[in-house]
Amino acid sequence: MNILVFVKATIDRNAPLDPDEIFPGDRDDKADIMTNNYDKHAIEAALRIVEEKGEGKVTAVCLGSDMADKVVKEAIAMGCHGAIRIENSETEITNFFSVAKILAAAAKKIGEYDLLLFGMQSYDFGTATMAPMVSEFLNLPVACWVEKVLVEGNKLRVEKVIEGGTRSMELQLPAVLSIASTGDYEEPRYTSVRRIMTASKTEVPVWEIDELNVGNYEPNVKFDDIEKPPARAEKCAIFSDGDPAEMVSELVSTLKDKGLNLGAFK
Amino acid sequence: MSKILIIVETAKGNIVGITKECISTARQLAVDLSAELEGVLLGHEVADLAVEATKYGLKKIYKIDDPQLAGVNILYHTRTLEALIKELDPKIVIAGASLYGQELMPRLAARFNSAMFPSVKKLKIDGDELEATHALFEEKLFAEMEGGLANLNFITVASGNTAEAERDDSLTGEIAEFSPVIEDSDRREVFVEEKIAKVSVDITKAKLLVSGGRGVGSKEKFAIIFESAKQMGGEVGASRAAVDAGWVPYDHEIGQTGKSVTPDFYIACGISGAIQHLVGMRNSKTIIAINTDEEAPILEVAHYAIIGDLHEVLPELTKRI
Ligand SMILES: Cc1cc2nc3c(=O)[nH]c(=O)nc-3n(C[C@H](O)[C@H](O)[C@H](O)COP(=O)(O)OP(=O)(O)OC[C@H]3O[C@@H](n4cnc5c(N)ncnc54)[C@H](O)[C@@H]3O)c2cc1C
Ligand SMILES: Nc1ncnc2c1ncn2[C@@H]1O[C@H](COP(=O)(O)O)[C@@H](O)[C@H]1O
Numbered sequence: 001m002n003i004l005v006f007v008k009a010t011i012d013r014n015a016p017l018d019p020d021e022i023f024p025g026d027r028d029d030k031a032d033i034m035t036n037n038y039d040k041h042a043i044e045a046a047l048r049i050v051e052e053k054g055e056g057k058v059t060a061v062c063l064g065s066d067m068a069d070k071v072v073k074e075a076i077a078m079g080c081h082g083a084i085r086i087e088n089s090e091t092e093i094t095n096f097f098s099v100a101k102i103l104a105a106a107a108k109k110i111g112e113y114d115l116l117l118f119g120m121q122s123y124d125f126g127t128a129t130m131a132p133m134v135s136e137f138l139n140l141p142v143a144c145w146v147e148k149v150l151v152e153g154n155k156l157r158v159e160k161v162i163e164g165g166t167r168s169m170e171l172q173l174p175a176v177l178s179i180a181s182t183g184d185y186e187e188p189r190y191t192s193v194r195r196i197m198t199a200s201k202t203e204v205p206v207w208e209i210d211e212l213n214v215g216n217y218e219p220n221v222k223f224d225d226i227e228k229p230p231a232r233a234e235k236c237a238i239f240s241d242g243d244p245a246e247m248v249s250e251l252v253s254t255l256k257d258k259g260l261n262l263g264a265f266k
Numbered sequence: 267m268s269k270i271l272i273i274v275e276t277a278k279g280n281i282v283g284i285t286k287e288c289i290s291t292a293r294q295l296a297v298d299l300s301a302e303l304e305g306v307l308l309g310h311e312v313a314d315l316a317v318e319a320t321k322y323g324l325k326k327i328y329k330i331d332d333p334q335l336a337g338v339n340i341l342y343h344t345r346t347l348e349a350l351i352k353e354l355d356p357k358i359v360i361a362g363a364s365l366y367g368q369e370l371m372p373r374l375a376a377r378f379n380s381a382m383f384p385s386v387k388k389l390k391i392d393g394d395e396l397e398a399t400h401a402l403f404e405e406k407l408f409a410e411m412e413g414g415l416a417n418l419n420f421i422t423v424a425s426g427n428t429a430e431a432e433r434d435d436s437l438t439g440e441i442a443e444f445s446p447v448i449e450d451s452d453r454r455e456v457f458v459e460e461k462i463a464k465v466s467v468d469i470t471k472a473k474l475l476v477s478g479g480r481g482v483g484s485k486e487k488f489a490i491i492f493e494s495a496k497q498m499g500g501e502v503g504a505s506r507a508a509v510d511a512g513w514v515p516y517d518h519e520i521g522q523t524g525k526s527v528t529p530d531f532y533i534a535c536g537i538s539g540a541i542q543h544l545v546g547m548r549n550s551k552t553i554i555a556i557n558t559d560e561e562a563p564i565l566e567v568a569h570y571a572i573i574g575d576l577h578e579v580l581p582e583l584t585k586r587i
Pocket of ligand 2: 096
């Protein structure tokens with residue numbers, strides 16, 4: 001079982017957000033970069049599937065600048081057997097359509113795969129388009145928001161989230177899945193000291209987009225201005241001192257001062 | 267006359283709310299483009315729903331009614347819609363950014379070798395361009411997107427940004443039959459079964475919601491949420507984690523896969539504030555969080571927060587109200 005898991009580097013949740021510096025390549029502090037959190041669930045799923053089968057290989061694939069090296073190393077430190085980074089430092093190709101074409105072309109170049117796993121969305125662009133688009137470019141069946149995977153020969157039985165419940169599907173391999181942050185893969189494993197050592201020693205090949213025969217990947221829909229929404233008038237008022245009764249009293253009197261009547265509905 | 271095609275989504279024998287939001291969103295576009303608003307509905311035994319769809323202002327519904335469509339299969343839907351779109355040649359195809367729409371539309375757009383406008387909050391026509399707003403970084407930044415109207419454009423509409431179109435029984439529309447198009451290779455995907463909860467309680471009209479998450483701890487302990495809601499005169503809300511754990515029925519779920527609510531007061535107890543939850547409650551007028559973790563993302567949308575154990579704080583609060 002050969003699994004490709006697609007991982008993305010994004011600005012860290014805790015790093016300051018600046019509309020002019022939204023790509024990892026815009027930053028020079030590695031602390032500002034994180035693995036797209038949802039991709040860790042996909043890595044967990046990939047590793048579990050291989051472990052349960054007792055054979056197979058998981059390769060992390062990332063389109064990103066050298067700031068994304070941290071992310072591919074983390075994938076290996078979690079347990080992926082190898083990784084490939086596709087260089088994206090100069091062009092910063094970020095339009096999801098172009099990214100999907102490049103990732104599909106990379107999968108084609110890798111050639112041997114049974115399963116392509118994606119995170120359910122990215123923290124930065126959050127289009128959730130990647131798994132279905134890549135599946136179409138590679139002409140493979142797809143299921144998104146998958147919480148459970150069972151491999152049965154050359155078929156997969158998956159359970160996916162739908163509004164108000166779950167749907168089971170059977171997919172012929174090779175197939176594309178996006179993995180939900182809930183369900184069987186809700187808790188991605190941590191890196192271990194031993195795996196971090198392995199990762200530091202693992203050579204990660206860097207491919208150029210030019211090597212991939214992508215064809216035309218100019219999108220017909222473009223991202224234009226990126227803006228901050230108007231700031232909130234008031235920050236959250238936090239009550240954290242004293243015992244529960246005291247904190248509640250402070251809250252209740254603050255609400256009263258603001259003319260808010262929590263007791264109006266009794 | 268040019269056309270705007272809306273993919274009518276149904277669940278449990280009803281047209282889903284997000285489709286009605288798509289219709290509202292598309293109305294202005296239809297005026298700007300002098301286009302006809304048409305819909306397509308795929309499923310099995312959906313004749314009544316097709317008629318119902320016309321009551322929301324769709325002038326013509328392409329009904330694709332077939333036993334093979336009894337369960338949702340993205341490959342069948344993509345193939346069939348591809349054929350329909352080729353025949354109709356609409357300018358714009360719109361679906362809700364539901365889990366279904368988000369899975370189907372990128373696949374369909376890619377088949378037409380087209381990018382799309384994903385999860386848009388706002389949409390307008392400016393000259394010969396389509397412009398849309400898409401949230402980045404879980405709504406901490408916003409991007410404008412642009413595409414030419416000369417292309418075929420695919421759009422998914424994010425929920426909670428437009429009022430749903432109202433049903434108007436005086437409206438009528440034409441129903442046209444269309445056959446499913448399925449190729450052998452599409453049978454690589456097979457629908458097996460679906461489990462969907464029934465909904466009997468409507469919490470969306472409540473002025474006060476006391477909402478519990480995984481932090482509540484257990485089904486027995488969740489009683490405190492029901493008790494407080496009752497004493498304060500509100501209804502009970504929940505995160506999906508609490509619903510998945512079986513502590514509270516799905517009727518109470520708030521967020522992407524549950525209800526969208528905008529009460530006067532929303533009290534989030536033991537809820538971390540995952541974006542999938544926030545999209546369903548962030549427009550509540552006053553949000554109070556009770557959480558042991560001062561770093562929980564719920565504090566980014568909350569107006570007030572008490573840092574502490576909800577099992578100690580909530581009874582105090584209930585007593586004081
Ligand atoms: C496709 C998809 C759709 C989804 N749709 C939805 C949706 O519609 N709605 C939804 O809610 N989720 C949805 N989710 C799930 C979502 O991603 C989160 O997993 C979920 O919201 C987490 O629920 P939670 O906040 O209750 O639990 P957690 O994230 O585990 O948070 C528990 C919180 O409780 C706090 N806590 C613990 N003990 C205490 C205590 N004693 N007192 C006070 N605080 C305490 C913790 O600090 C923590 O902040 C969806 C997921 C997927 C994959
Ligand atoms: N640049 C990238 N490199 C590798 N994988 C990516 C990249 N961008 C997106 N992905 C994958 O696609 C998923 C969905 O991202 P998105 O469509 O941007 O919401 C992510 O969770 C990743 O698994």
